[in-house]
Amino acid sequence: MGKCLLKFQNLQLLEYFAVMPELPEVETTARALSQPLVGRTVTGMWNDWPKHLATPILPEFRHRIVGKRFHSVGRRGKYLVFHLDEPETMLVHLKMSGHLAVVPGVEPASKHVHTLFELDNGDELRFRDTRKFGRVYLLQDPQTVLGKLGPEPLSDTFTPDVFYTMLRRRKRILKPLLLDQTFLAGVGNIYADEALHFAAVRPTRISNTLSSSESEALHAGIQKALNLGISREGASIDNYRKPDGSMGSMQNVLVAYGRAGEPCNRCGGIIEKIVLGSRSTHFCPQCQV
DNA sequence: ACCGGAGCCTGTTAGC
DNA sequence: TGCTAACAGGCTCCGG
Numbered sequence: 001m002g003k004c005l006l007k008f009q010n011l012q013l014l015e016y017f018a019v020m021p022e023l024p025e026v027e028t029t030a031r032a033l034s035q036p037l038v039g040r041t042v043t044g045m046w047n048d049w050p051k052h053l054a055t056p057i058l059p060e061f062r063h064r065i066v067g068k069r070f071h072s073v074g075r076r077g078k079y080l081v082f083h084l085d086e087p088e089t090m091l092v093h094l095k096m097s098g099h100l101a102v103v104p105g106v107e108p109a110s111k112h113v114h115t116l117f118e119l120d121n122g123d124e125l126r127f128r129d130t131r132k133f134g135r136v137y138l139l140q141d142p143q144t145v146l147g148k149l150g151p152e153p154l155s156d157t158f159t160p161d162v163f164y165t166m167l168r169r170r171k172r173i174l175k176p177l178l179l180d181q182t183f184l185a186g187v188g189n190i191y192a193d194e195a196l197h198f199a200a201v202r203p204t205r206i207s208n209t210l211s212s213s214e215s216e217a218l219h220a221g222i223q224k225a226l227n228l229g230i231s232r233e234g235a236s237i238d239n240y241r242k243p244d245g246s247m248g249s250m251q252n253v254l255v256a257y258g259r260a261g262e263p264c265n266r267c268g269g270i271i272e273k274i275v276l277g278s279r280s281t282h283f284c285p286q287c288q289v
Numbered sequence: 290a291c292c293g294g295a296g297c298c299t300g301t302t303a304g305c
Numbered sequence: 306t307g308c309t310a311a312c313a314g315g316c317t318c319c320g321g
Contacts, residue, residue, distance in 0.1 A: 020315090
C-alpha cells in the first residue's frame with residue numbers, strides 16, 4: 001500500500017503517464033478539454049519530435065494554426081477532433097501513451113511533452129506522449145483521415161440490424177475484426193474483450209457464423225462496455241489518467257480484460273488469456289461460446 | 290479478402 | 306542486487 005501510494009505520487013509529480021486510450025478514454029479527454037479550450041486562440045506552437053506532426057511539417061503547421069480560435073472539441077473513433085476557425089481542423093490520435101491537458105504556461109512541463117500550443121490566456125495545450133506513437137494533423141478536409149473509419153458504435157445509425165449485416169459480409173475472426181477501425185471505430189483491446197464477455201461470445205468465432213441473436217447480444221455488449229467506460233471516465237490501467245491527472249474507474253469493473261486466472265463473475269469459470277491477431281485476449285472458456 | 294509479422298517507441302517487469 | 310530481454314499495444318506497411 002505504502003509502495004503503491006509512493007509510486008502514484010511519483011507519477012503525479014513527474015507527469016509520467018502512459019495511456020491506452022480507446023473510445024471512452026478519448027471521449028473523456030474531449031469532454032474535459034472543451035471548457036478550457038473553446039473560445040481560446042492559438043498564439044504559438046512548439047514541437048521537438050517531428051514525427052508527432054503527421055501533416056503538415058512544423059513551419060507550415062505553426063503558420064496555419066497561429067491566430068486560429070477553437071470552436072469545439074469532439075471525437076470520431078479514437079481521434080480527437082478540434083474545430084478551429086475556418087478552414088482548419090486539427091486531429092490528435094493519442095495512440096498508446098498520449099495525454100492532452102490544458103495547463104497554465106508557468107507550470108513545469110514533463111520531458112515527454114513533445115508538442116505544445118500556446119493560448120491567448122497564458123494557458124498551454126500540451127501533448128505528452130512517452131512512447132511517441134501519437135500523431136497530430138492539421139487538415140482543411142478532415143474526411144481524408146476520418147472518412148476511412150467505420151461507423152460510430154454509439155450512434156443512432158449503428159443498429160443491431162446494421163451490425164448483423166456488417167458481420168455477415170465478413171469472414172474474419174471476431175476479435176481482430178472488432179479492433180479493425182475501418183470496420184467499427186473506437187473499440188480497442190480492452191473494450192473488445194469486455195464486449196465479447198458481456199455477449200457470451202467467444203473471441204475466436206468467425207464473424208459470419210454468428211446467429212442474429214448472438215449478433216444482437218454482441219451489439220448490446222459493445223454499447224454496454226463503451227457506455228460503462230464513458231460513465232466511469234476511462235480505464236486507468238498502467239498509467240492512464242484524465243486530462244486533470246485523476247484516474248478513471250473502469251479498471252475496477254472489468255470482467256474479462258486483465259483477469260486471466262481469476263474466476264468469471266458470471267459462471268465461475270477461469271478467465272483464459274490467449275493471443276489473437278498478436279493481441280492479448282481474455283475470455284471465459286466456460287460461458288463464452 | 291484475409292492473415293501474420295515487422296516496425297514504430299520507452300517504461301516496466303520477468304527472468305537469469 | 307544488477308543486468309538484459311521480453312512485453313505492452315494502435316496502427317501502417319508489406320508479403321503470402
